Amino acid sequence: MMDEPASIDPDAATVDALVQLSFLVIDELGRIAAAHDLSLTQVRMLGILRDRTPPMLELGRHLTLGKSSVTGLVARAEARDLVRRRPDDADGRGVRVGLTDGGRALAAAFTAEMTARIDALVAGLAPRDRDRLTGLAWQVLQRER
Amino acid sequence: MMDEPASIDPDAATVDALVQLSFLVIDELGRIAAAHDLSLTQVRMLGILRDRTPPMLELGRHLTLGKSSVTGLVARAEARDLVRRRPDDADGRGVRVGLTDGGRALAAAFTAEMTARIDALVAGLAPRDRDRLTGLAWQVLQRER
DNA sequence: TATTGTTATACTCTATAACTATA
């Protein structure tokens, strides 16, 4: 559930450790986001937009959100001058979303704080162990694509 | 941000891998929860209540939620017969929250599905690597207490 | 007075359905 004691299943310890670590990491990200008055969804949106200016639907696909959810998300971010909506030149129905300078700065600030915080989390590990953890996490991620 | 490319910082790869893996794990848990019409918060609450019958404020402390948030959370779960509220014998102001049989069954079902899903995630790792990952995750968690 | 909990209120996030404008 997230604070299970290890039990009969020999892999329960693995599940446990992974789930707890994941909650820890996501909580940290949420805390950093909240300090900037952002939700994790807003943060993810800013991250996506750093190297793209997608139409609304495509942005929604990246976030696994329906189009009306994206409308609201973008509207709130636009009200804070973090993103901008422009009509799509190629498609008269389309609207493309892009970062403003302020949005870009906020995304950069978040990334910096996130890196510092996660680095601090693994600071207790020996460099070799840090590399092992990175490699193992990567292996798990690779199989999920 | 969650899909950063590795870059200058030698530890960026570690941050990246950890954040992405965490989002993956939490997303999976969210999917399982959603399949049972539960939010992650509801799931966490059920997990906490498996071996406790705490007062509202204490439940809120476990979830890092304010008391009014807990009131709503518990009210919705109570409406679905997952939890029950009882006056606290020891404190006339207090209300204790506990699982119903249905809530307990749902918590157990969730745990089983979660274990299966996370096990599947790490199924690609050699047993020795799985143990290493578990140990490393644990090391990180230990230092955070 | 301090503490436990609920109520009132408000805002974000998400979803479904109906609607508009363009393709």
Next chain:
DNA sequence: TATAGTTATAGAGTATAACAATA
């Protein structure tokens, strides 16, 4: 007719402030 997006509406989650009852 199909697609891109918005609007209307509704429910969950969270927070703050005001309030009730008990300590």
